[in-house]
Amino acid sequence: xxxxxxxxxxxxxxxCRQDWAERFEQLLPNAELVLIPDAAHTVVxxxxxxxxxxxxxxxx
Numbered sequence: 001x002x003x004x005x006x007x008x009x010x011x012x013x014x015x016c017r018q019d020w021a022e023r024f025e026q027l028l029p030n031a032e033l034v035l036i037p038d039a040a041h042t043v044v045x046x047x048x049x050x051x052x053x054x055x056x057x058x059x060x
Contacts, residue, residue, distance in 0.1 A: 002029060002030060003030065004030045004031075004032070004058070005024075005028045005030060005031040005032070006031070006032055006034065006054075006055060006058045007021050007024045007025055007028075007031055007032065007033045007034070008033075008034050008035075008036060008043065008051065008054055008055070009021040009033065009034075009035055009036070009043075010035075010036045010038075010039030010040050010041060010042075010043045010046075010047070011035050011036065011037050011038065011039065012038060012039060012040045013039070013040050013041045013043075014040065014041065015041040016041065021033055021035075032058065034054040036050045036051065036054060037050075
């Protein structure tokens with residue numbers, strides 16, 4: 001996959017481990033890893049404003 005990819009992970013996520021997120025970033029040539037502090041797996045529900053702040057520069 002050569003299109004840009006944004007990998008977002010909450011730093012307190014117990015489902016998607018940090019090493020997995022880093023591996024995705026390594027394997028995808030145009031990937032960027034963004035960590036959301038104090039967020040778990042449900043970032044979209046618990047920290048929507050942080051998710052939007054992280055995603056906005058990538059989308060725009």
